[in-house]
Amino acid sequence: MQVNASFRRYRTQLINFLWTVHKGAVTPDERELVEEARRDHHSVLAEAQMVASAAVLVELDGMTTALSRVYRRIMFLEEGNPDPDGSFNEIRTDFVQLWERWEGMRAVMRADLGLGSVAGESPAIGP
Template identity: 35%
Template sequence: MLGTLLSALLTQRAAERSRQREQERAERAAARARDVEERRTCYVALNTASRQYLAALTDHMHALLRAEDPRAVRQRLTEARDLHRDVYAEAQMRLPDPVLALAGDATHALGGLYGRLRRLDDGVPHPDDSLDAAQGEIDALWERLRELRRGMRADLGAPRASSGR
């Protein structure tokens, strides 16, 4: 009789441990899924903000080429730059190091282009500042943003796209 009682108790304890391990596995899986979703959300915001910032820089360069009143494009550029700064600040806290390195390189290059265009706009260019040089930076930055996007997608485990565009 004691053996029957102990057998039932041991079976119950084993089943409870099994349920507890399964619950812990489910909680870890849910935490991983939340982490991936938070990184994906951060990646979407960073990709969008970076592309908008570069588009605003491109518009600013075109306004300088056409010698139009740049006030409206300056305002858009300021807003895009501020948004990118905020999104990048959050990304610095969330991104894994390999993706953060790509994002940092892109952000540094965007800032360099911003400085060049502002100097040209303000009429105080450095000797190597020109609209042709700015166009070259813009072209290089679009490729850099594609590299960043590929890095973010790889981190999320997304399949490789056949084209970077």
């Protein structure tokens, strides 16, 4: 449960920060909220890596990689040095893919616990 909540919180803070960047309203407090969620994510992930099954680890690693890419793209945009495809709108579409990946990750985690999947979810395939 902690890893699921941590991923969700980090993803939420990233989208909030993207909007803050878009508005030109970044403050040290806003940046700290993202960094706090990022640190929490890394800590919870480290714990999960010690107990998660191989199938769940594949999903966790893939989601972590995707979140890291989005984080980097947002930070480059905020610093005024965006990727060629790193506009606000292009990064915003990344969150649709993150949501889909998160649903797949959650389905794999539930299946690993013997709970089956949530209606409408299908497991993601690899990272």
